[in-house]
Amino acid sequence: MAGSLRVSARLHRRAQLRAFGLVAPLLIFVGLTFVTPLATMLVRSVYDPVVADALPETQMLLKDWDGEEGLPSEAVYAAVAKELKRAGAERTLGQVASRINRVQGGLRSALARTERALRDVEQGPWRETMGAIDPIWADPATWHAIQATGERFTSRHYLNALDLQRLPSGAVVAQPQERRIYLRLFWRTIIVSSIITLLCLALGYPIALLIARSPPHRANLLLILVLVPFWTSLLVRTTAWIVLLQTQGVLNDLLVVLGLINDDGRLAMVYNMTGTIVAMTHVLLPFMVLPLYSVMRGIPSVHMKAAASLGAKPLQAFLRVYWPQSLPGVGAGALLVFILAIGYYITPALVGGSDGQLISNMIAYHMQTSLNWGLAAALGGVLLVGVLVLYAVYDRLVGVERMGLG
Amino acid sequence: MGNRARTAHVEFRGISKSYDGRTLVVKNLDLSIRTGEFVTFLGPSGSGKTTILMMLAGFQSPTAGEILLDGRPIQDLPARKRGIGMVFQNYALFPHMTVGANLAFPLEVRNVGAEERTELVDRVLRLVRLEGFADRRPSQLSGGQQQRVAIARALVFEPELVLMDEPLGALDRSLRDEMQYEIRRIHRTLDVTVVYVTHDQQEAMVMSDRIAVLREGIVEQIAVPEGLYEEPERAFVARFIGESNLLKGRVTAVLDEVCEVETGGEKVHALKVVACETGDPVTLSIRPERVAINSVPGRYKNEVSATVEDLTFLGDQLRVRLTACGRSDFIVTIPNIVGHSPLLRGDSVRIGWTALDCRALNHERS
Numbered sequence: 002m003a004g005s006l007r008v009s010a011r012l013h014r015r016a017q018l019r020a021f022g023l024v025a026p027l028l029i030f031v032g033l034t035f036v037t038p039l040a041t042m043l044v045r046s047v048y049d050p051v052v053a054d055a056l057p058e059t060q061m062l063l064k065d066w067d068g069e070e071g072l073p074s075e076a077v078y079a080a081v082a083k084e085l086k087r088a089g090a091e092r093t094l095g096q097v098a099s100r101i102n103r104v105q106g107g108l109r110s111a112l113a114r115t116e117r118a119l120r121d122v123e124q125g126p127w128r129e130t131m132g133a134i135d136p137i138w139a140d141p142a143t144w145h146a147i148q149a150t151g152e153r154f155t156s157r158h159y160l161n162a163l164d165l166q167r168l169p170s171g172a173v174v175a176q177p178q179e180r181r182i183y184l185r186l187f188w189r190t191i192i193v194s195s196i197i198t199l200l201c202l203a204l205g206y207p208i209a210l211l212i213a214r215s216p217p218h219r220a221n222l223l224l225i226l227v228l229v230p231f232w233t234s235l236l237v238r239t240t241a242w243i244v245l246l247q248t249q250g251v252l253n254d255l256l257v258v259l260g261l262i263n264d265d266g267r268l269a270m271v272y273n274m275t276g277t278i279v280a281m282t283h284v285l286l287p288f289m290v291l292p293l294y295s296v297m298r299g300i301p302s303v304h305m306k307a308a309a310s311l312g313a314k315p316l317q318a319f320l321r322v323y324w325p326q327s328l329p330g331v332g333a334g335a336l337l338v339f340i341l342a343i344g345y346y347i348t349p350a351l352v353g354g355s356d357g358q359l360i361s362n363m364i365a366y367h368m369q370t371s372l373n374w375g376l377a378a379a380l381g382g383v384l385l386v387g388v389l390v391l392y393a394v395y396d397r398l399v400g401v402e403r404m405g406l407g
Numbered sequence: 408m409g410n411r412a413r414t415a416h417v418e419f420r421g422i423s424k425s426y427d428g429r430t431l432v433v434k435n436l437d438l439s440i441r442t443g444e445f446v447t448f449l450g451p452s453g454s455g456k457t458t459i460l461m462m463l464a465g466f467q468s469p470t471a472g473e474i475l476l477d478g479r480p481i482q483d484l485p486a487r488k489r490g491i492g493m494v495f496q497n498y499a500l501f502p503h504m505t506v507g508a509n510l511a512f513p514l515e516v517r518n519v520g521a522e523e524r525t526e527l528v529d530r531v532l533r534l535v536r537l538e539g540f541a542d543r544r545p546s547q548l549s550g551g552q553q554q555r556v557a558i559a560r561a562l563v564f565e566p567e568l569v570l571m572d573e574p575l576g577a578l579d580r581s582l583r584d585e586m587q588y589e590i591r592r593i594h595r596t597l598d599v600t601v602v603y604v605t606h607d608q609q610e611a612m613v614m615s616d617r618i619a620v621l622r623e624g625i626v627e628q629i630a631v632p633e634g635l636y637e638e639p640e641r642a643f644v645a646r647f648i649g650e651s652n653l654l655k656g657r658v659t660a661v662l663d664e665v666c667e668v669e670t671g672g673e674k675v676h677a678l679k680v681v682a683c684e685t686g687d688p689v690t691l692s693i694r695p696e697r698v699a700i701n702s703v704p705g706r707y708k709n710e711v712s713a714t715v716e717d718l719t720f721l722g723d724q725l726r727v728r729l730t731a732c733g734r735s736d737f738i739v740t741i742p743n744i745v746g747h748s749p750l751l752r753g754d755s756v757r758i759g760w761t762a763l764d765c766r767a768l769n770h771e772r773s
Binding site for chain 1: 464465466485486487488489490491492493495496497499501502503512513516517560561564
């Protein structure tokens with residue numbers, strides 16, 4: 002008895018081991034390609050040691066300086082001069098300067114100039130020498146910027162991402178009007194994503210209904226038609242919309258030929274928000290149709306007959322009997338489309354023009370052009386939190402286990 | 408009541424139905440159902456019984472003919488305006504509504520006031536003995552309880568005609584038995600007309616006033632339950648209702664009501680049910696319990712010798728399989744009462760039956 006138990010426990014353990022072995026490649030793959038980069042980026046949004054590593058002595062001496070009694074002491078100037086020279090020699094000055102420059106504009110070139118000028122200077126007085134090289138060294142703001150970027154762990158990026166800033170006094174206040182861009186962009190992204198979600202629902206619901214109520218062979222054909230866009234490159238689909246919507250494009254030509262608009266009044270339908278909405282609705286439509294279809298397939302068609310036999314008009318039957326039962330699909334589809342839309346990048350980048358850009362395009366800009374990865378990571382972090390909040394709200398309202406993803 | 412019982416509530420006149428334009432699933436159905444009657448369409452799957460019900464409910468339209476409800480044609484009336492209660496296979500309860508909301512639904516769409524609604528829902532819940540279940544969800548009920556709710560929902564708006572499409576098909580045997588009597592009680596309490604569809608002959612026998620036996624879109628016979636069993640007019644009915652020994656034979660002589668048929672080397676006398684002449688092929692139907700074993704010689708018009716092949720004790724009866732009339736599956740059942748002589752496998756016996764209990768029916772190709 003005990004022996005057979007032991008055998009069964011061993012078999013069980015072996016089965017578990019085998020199961021783990023089967024999923025291990027996927028786990029490793031996901032870990033390397035998804036979890037690790039995600040974690041690295043999230044760390045980057047709060048951890049930035051470049052300035053602290055390059056200017057350790059300056060940072061330590063600056064700890065006692067609070068900016069109220071004017072400029073820092075000669076010792077601080079001496080430290081910064083030494084460490085700037087070292088950074089110049091080690092070729093890390095560029096990174097340091099660009100970080101400080103983000104807090105206080107114009108410092109990048111001044112720092113480089115100072116470093117160049119200091120190469121031949123061996124002796125103080127540093128404050129006067131440096132003040133002579135560039136006036137920034139006589140400005141307390143410069144020192145605040147060096148101080149602020151010197152923190153290894155920083156909330157700077159997140160404050161930035163939310164259009165906030167920390168004053169030298171430590172108070173957190175809104176950015177000046179002209180520097181508030183991210184919150185507006187977040188709002189725009191949310192509103193555009195909502196519009197796209199609603200459009201997808203309005204277009205996808207009837208299609209899903211049709212497929213769910215078709216006999217199997219026709220349903221399969223229709224499903225394939227829904228899936229065809231998936232087999233076409235996203236780039237091709239998006240550029241196809243450019244062909245259709247551009248000023249000299251198919252749609253405008255057609256409208257002109259039909260005399261609905263004249264040649265001078267061609268509509269701007271692409272390289273703006275309209276283009277972004279149209280193309281993204283098209284791209285994301287299958288993500289609405291598929292969960293809707295999978296839920297609708299589970300609603301017995303006899304329910305509509307039952308409602309009719311009980312005296313309900315077709316619209317009543319739909320609103321009272323069918324629609325409530327399809328809600329898990331609506332929720333799943335809407336959540337899926339919204340979450341995809343909120344982080345969508347390629348389509349708005351191609352057809353969005355200047356005012357059709359979404360937050361992800363800004364993240365890409367900071368990743369690729371401004372190389373402010375900390376801020377990019379923080380913007381991504383805000384987006385991630387937003388999506389998680391949305392998911393939690395949905396779970397509370399509808400229950401994730403009721404979500405019909407098929 | 409006497410007067411009312413004679414009026415036709417539902418009338419099918421020359422109803423045919425084809426789905427593909429070639430084969431008819433219902434062929435020229437003429438049938439009249441009286442007010443307050445419980446009529447069952449009984450038949451195997453594919454016999455067209457559900458199609459008939461769907462045409463009456465308004466979910467299918469007949470290819471030919473007309474359906475009258477209280478004397479008015481209703482082919483052009485949509486289902487929701489027919490005022491017919493319907494109990495579906497697998498209940499079709501709305502899972503997102505409570506039992507109470509399911510029952511209130513037909514009243515709400517008819518704009519019945521809230522107070523009257525509550526009253527009607529309570530009354531119908533009492534009728535199906537589900538008081539106190541109004542706040543449950545259908546998924547929290549057992550199959551039998553769901554079935555009661557489905558019946559209640561078809562009755563709550565007080566229709567005069569209720570259709571039931573194999574409503575007990577999803578229940579297990581004992582529950583089905585219970586529900587049959589429940590439906591019969593409800594029918595008698597409310598005095599509504601019920602049109603019922605099933606493939607289960609016991610269900611049909613328990614509940615129906617009349618049963619229409621369907622086969623391939625044709626009503627083979629419509630009669631009260633006793634009539635179908637005692638006086639089947641078609642070989643299919645004899646086979647489908649109860650158990651029957653069906654023997655193929657050829658008519659050798661005809662005499663008024665009776666004919667002489669040669670089957671498996673024996674000549675037997677049979678009641679002439681099908682019109683036949685000498686030389687015609689016929690099917691003889693003999694009920695197993697109407698055959699006597701080793702009775703007093705000369706007592707029965709038909710007596711043949713047989714060999715006991717198999718004995719099965721079924722509690723209330725003894726089932727005997729014999730070789731007789733050239734067949735080895737001749738079944739005789741003997742009620743388990745004291746005094747019958749013991750039989751053993753291999754015994755040679757004489758079996759006998761009257762000419763009245765042997766019905767000459769249409770020849771069935773098989």
